[in-house]
Amino acid sequence: MSATPAVVASELTRRFGSFVAVDRVSFQVAAGEIFGFLGSNGAGKTTTIRMLCGLLAPSRGFASVLGLDVARDARALRHRIGYMSQRFSLYSDLTVAENLAFWGAAYGLSGARLEQRIAWALAAAELEDRHRTLVGALPAGFHQRLALVAALLHEPSVVFLDEPTSGVDPDMRRRFWDLIDTLAAAGTTVFVTTHYLDEAERCHRVALMHAGRLLALDTVAALKGKFAAGTVLEIHCEQPARALGVLERVEGVMDAALFGETLHLVLDHPGRGEQVLAHLQGAGFTSVRATPTAATLEEAVIHTIKSLGPREAGALAPGAAPWGEVGP
Amino acid sequence: MTAAPPTAPLPTAPAPEAAVAALQSVELAYGTVRALRGIDLEVHRGEAVGLIGPDGAGKTSTLRILAGLQRPTAGEARLFQLPIWPNRRRLQRRLGYLAQRFALYGDLTVEENIRFFALLLGVANWRLRAEALLERVGLLPFRHRLADQLSGGMKQKLALVCSLLHSPEILLLDEPTAGVDPVTRREFWRLLADLLAEGLTLLVATPYLDEAERCTRVLLLHSGRVLADAPPRRLRSLLPGSIVEISGSPRQTLRAALATLPQLQDVQPFAAGYHARTTDPTPDLEAISRALTAAGVTVHTCKPVPASLEDTFLALTATPRRAPQGDP
Numbered sequence: 001m002s003a004t005p006a007v008v009a010s011e012l013t014r015r016f017g018s019f020v021a022v023d024r025v026s027f028q029v030a031a032g033e034i035f036g037f038l039g040s041n042g043a044g045k046t047t048t049i050r051m052l053c054g055l056l057a058p059s060r061g062f063a064s065v066l067g068l069d070v071a072r073d074a075r076a077l078r079h080r081i082g083y084m085s086q087r088f089s090l091y092s093d094l095t096v097a098e099n100l101a102f103w104g105a106a107y108g109l110s111g112a113r114l115e116q117r118i119a120w121a122l123a124a125a126e127l128e129d130r131h132r133t134l135v136g137a138l139p140a141g142f143h144q145r146l147a148l149v150a151a152l153l154h155e156p157s158v159v160f161l162d163e164p165t166s167g168v169d170p171d172m173r174r175r176f177w178d179l180i181d182t183l184a185a186a187g188t189t190v191f192v193t194t195h196y197l198d199e200a201e202r203c204h205r206v207a208l209m210h211a212g213r214l215l216a217l218d219t220v221a222a223l224k225g226k227f228a229a230g231t232v233l234e235i236h237c238e239q240p241a242r243a244l245g246v247l248e249r250v251e252g253v254m255d256a257a258l259f260g261e262t263l264h265l266v267l268d269h270p271g272r273g274e275q276v277l278a279h280l281q282g283a284g285f286t287s288v289r290a291t292p293t294a295a296t297l298e299e300a301v302i303h304t305i306k307s308l309g310p311r312e313a314g315a316l317a318p319g320a321a322p323w324g325e326v327g328p
Numbered sequence: 329m330t331a332a333p334p335t336a337p338l339p340t341a342p343a344p345e346a347a348v349a350a351l352q353s354v355e356l357a358y359g360t361v362r363a364l365r366g367i368d369l370e371v372h373r374g375e376a377v378g379l380i381g382p383d384g385a386g387k388t389s390t391l392r393i394l395a396g397l398q399r400p401t402a403g404e405a406r407l408f409q410l411p412i413w414p415n416r417r418r419l420q421r422r423l424g425y426l427a428q429r430f431a432l433y434g435d436l437t438v439e440e441n442i443r444f445f446a447l448l449l450g451v452a453n454w455r456l457r458a459e460a461l462l463e464r465v466g467l468l469p470f471r472h473r474l475a476d477q478l479s480g481g482m483k484q485k486l487a488l489v490c491s492l493l494h495s496p497e498i499l500l501l502d503e504p505t506a507g508v509d510p511v512t513r514r515e516f517w518r519l520l521a522d523l524l525a526e527g528l529t530l531l532v533a534t535p536y537l538d539e540a541e542r543c544t545r546v547l548l549l550h551s552g553r554v555l556a557d558a559p560p561r562r563l564r565s566l567l568p569g570s571i572v573e574i575s576g577s578p579r580q581t582l583r584a585a586l587a588t589l590p591q592l593q594d595v596q597p598f599a600a601g602y603h604a605r606t607t608d609p610t611p612d613l614e615a616i617s618r619a620l621t622a623a624g625v626t627v628h629t630c631k632p633v634p635a636s637l638e639d640t641f642l643a644l645t646a647t648p649r650r651a652p653q654g655d656p
Contacts (some may be wrong), residue, residue: 032579040509041479042362099446119510139383166507169383170641174596181597185580195509198638202597220599241374257514258521260544260560278358298510298538305511312583 004067006031006158006189007052011061014047020049021047023160023212024061029191031157034184036203037193038301043209046086049160053083053192066157079108082151082159086166092136092149096127099135100150103110107154121149124179148179152188159183161192165199177202205242208304218303223300234293235263237285247284252274255303265290266299346409348373348498348529349394354388354403356552363389365552366403371498371531376524378543378560379533380637382645385433385549387533388428391500395425395532395550407498420452424496429505430487434476438467438486441475447492453492463490464519481512488516492523499523502531505539517542537637546637550645560637567635567643569593570609575601578622585623589616594643601629 007029014022022044029035039045050056052065054074063070068077090099100121104114107301122128125145135146144164160179165173169204176180177199177205180245184190184204192203201220208223209214216223237243240263247256247265255266257309267273273290347372356364364386369472371377376477379387390400391404396416405412407419431443438513439458446454462468465485471477475486484504499520505513517539520530532543540546541560548556548563565584586595586602591612594605632645 038510040511041481043509075516134493141383147426149630159445163507167535170380170537170638171382174642177597181583183596184498195513196536196538197510198636201599204600241521245525255543257478257575258517258524259541298514299633301510309586 004031005029006033006034007063007065007191008328009048009052009061009063010047012058013052013060014044014051015059020212022051022058025209025212025214026061026209027214027217029189031189032184032187033205034180034190034192035202036196036200036206037191037205037209037252038200039193039209044212045209046162048209049083049162049191049193053081053160054078055083064142067266079154082154084147084151084159084161090135090150093134095132095134096122096138096146097131099146100153103150108222109154117153119154121146121153124151124152124182126175137171138278141168141176144168144172145176145179149174152183156188158191159191161190163193163195165194165196169324173199197301199298208301210305210308215308218296223304224295224297226300227266227295227303228270230266230273230292232293232295232299233265233267233273233276234291235265235280236261236287236289236291237263237280238287239285242277243280243283243285244278246285247276250279252276255299256305257299260271264293264296264299266295266303299327330550345373345554346406347371347406348375349399349531350404350406351390351393352404353392354390354400354405356386356393356398357401359510363552364393365398366553367549367554368545369554369557373497373529374524374527375545376520376530376543377542378546379407379531379549380535380540380641381538381549381555382592384604385645386552387549389552390504390549390599391425391502391531391533395423395500396420397425408450408603421494422497424494424499425489426491426499426501426504426652428506430484430490431481432475432486435470435473437470438462438478440478441486442493446493446513447523449494451494457495458493461492461519464522465489465515481508485512485516488519496528498529498531501530503533505536506535513539533580534590537641540637548641554643563639564637567605567640569605569607569635569643571613571635571639572604572606572613572616573598573629573631573633574604574620574627575599575629576625578625581621581623582625585620588623589619591616594646601635603639605621605639 005028010026012022012025018273037045051058052063052070054070056076057071065077066080100118104117109117122131127142127146148164151311167175180190194200205219239259241258244256244258244263247279253265253266254273258266277288277290351367353371354364354367367390373441377465379390381387396412396419400412412419417521442458462471467485505516525531534540546560546563547554556566586592589607592604593607595605613630617627620627
């Protein structure tokens with residue numbers, strides 16, 4: 001990785017009227033990094049990406065991509081970055097090859113280079129034997145990979161992927177990530193949003209956005225490691241779904257979730273374990289067993305948001321607006 | 329999750345009770361396409377059963393047969409001990425079905441959509457139940473909003489509420505949280521946990537393997553057959569071989585070297601390193617390290633890690649890379 005960051009955001013802010021979609025967000029992404037961008041719908045992820053791609057002007061603050069100011073050098077930037085949006089634009093009544101030719105031309109490629117890049121794209125997306133298939137007839141997983149390679153035809157140094165694998169099955173998702181890894185290993189910077197936390201685990205670092213603000217930015221291992229030893233427990237007991245309702249009301253239980261035949265608890269401090277078990281036994285649960293376990297990324301995400309306190313988190317209090325939904 | 333203890337027999341649904349849903353050698357053909365090739369399935373009251381599998385494995389077909397929307401070509405399908413197809417009208421009053429693309433009326437408000445579905449399902453006293461459900465998923469403040477103006481996650485919550493209005497005894501969900509953020513997904517499952525505690529039976533098809541971990545039992549479908557049927561943690565132990573976490577630098581050299589090691593079956597990018605599957609349950613880590621060092625890699629980590637559900641899924645359903653695949 002080179003020393004110059006591929007992406008820099010500094011106090012980046014975007015307002016829509018009185019609504020602050022992105023609120024003083026600062027971070028840096030290294031060249032060749034796979035940078036995951038997590039957060040609820042409406043957290044400000046897409047707005048941030050649109051600013052970084054030069055599609056939307058920041059209201060305040062500064063951002064640069066590959067050393068180019070996104071507000072001033074948007075035009076120059078366009079040819080050096082790739083952007084795959086949530087609703088990527090492929091033409092369903094054109095074939096795979098025709099789509100690639102169209103997008104290649106749009107990025108200013110022609111002649112031998114265009115042909116060479118189309119050949120690369122077909123191979124990378126494992127679509128060689130389908131290059132004459134109409135895009136409308138492709139299975140979803142191939143759609144997504146085609147959209148990805150289309151965004152890479154002009155060999156951008158930074159690529160922004162907005163929920164690229166939504167609705168794709170695990171095998172396809174995995175092949176998609178193989179391709180992303182190949183790109184990153186070769187030095188391309190990959191900036192990706194996802195709702196799949198198992199997918200976030202593949203990123204070198206992840207940023208967590210909530211209500212326009214950047215709440216956390218670290219490696220997944222570090223985010224999971226923020227819990228003190230003994231504060232994350234796996235509970236085995238009879239009728240765990242019913243036990244969940246009991247445990248949520250116990251003091252010191254920060255988070256509780258049902259995992260099939262077990263429960264996961266996050267406690268405020270390790271000393272609470274005994275107390276919690278006693279409570280459960282007091283409520284009539286007999287065969288209760290607790291084992292310390294490692295936090296999942298989901299627990300880390302939920303916990304980080306909950307730590308904000310109800311007002312900032314938006315809506316943990318019953319009856320308030322559902323958290324995660326920041327709407328007009 | 330780290331070193332989980334072996335699963336003790338946990339009390340789930342009482343064993344002698346007859347199955348809520350049962351499929352026996354169920355087959356389904358659409359013309360010459362054999363979507364299901366002999367599915368056996370038994371679901372007991374209070375269970376949460378996950379259906380996982382690649383696109384086209386038969387997840388949706390299985391749910392549609394259980395919902396009485398599709399007549400099996402062969403085999404026996406029963407719900408509450410009754411053959412489904414001849415009794416579908418009657419049974420549909422006792423089941424809830426949330427399709428992948430659930431049709432809400434965009435130009436009706438949240439409340440109007442609910443009233444519409446209540447009429448459709450013949451629910452007389454829906455108001456109180458609807459209010460409780462809306463409150464539970466945090467939609468109460470939005471009841472006068474047009475469905476079109478809800479975010480994706482809120483729409484899914486509304487769809488869930490609509491499918492629960494008639495207090496079904498079994499709920500069939502087809503990829504209910506695709507494209508839904510982790511926080512909303514958590515709320516979704518929180519409501520399901522309450523319903524499970526009340527005795528609801530749940531069948532959910534999902535492409536999210538971390539979601540499958542919330543089920544008491546998981547069925548892995550592949551090409552219209554049941555490949556595995558086990559609680560999530562037991563399913564993980566079905567992985568042939570073991571998983572090794574490997575990291576090192578330079579990344580590109582590491583990536584290339586890993587592809588040449590014959591003992592590694594399956595190499596996937598994971599955070600700063602890779603997860604590789606070995607066929608050997610006790611792999612020779614020294615040998616792997618040595619081979620990588622010889623290839624010019626500075627090895628940072630080379631250690632065994634527990635298999636994830638995704639690792640097992642991919643290993644069990646592995647298709648030869650680049651082989652032509654049938655369109656689902």
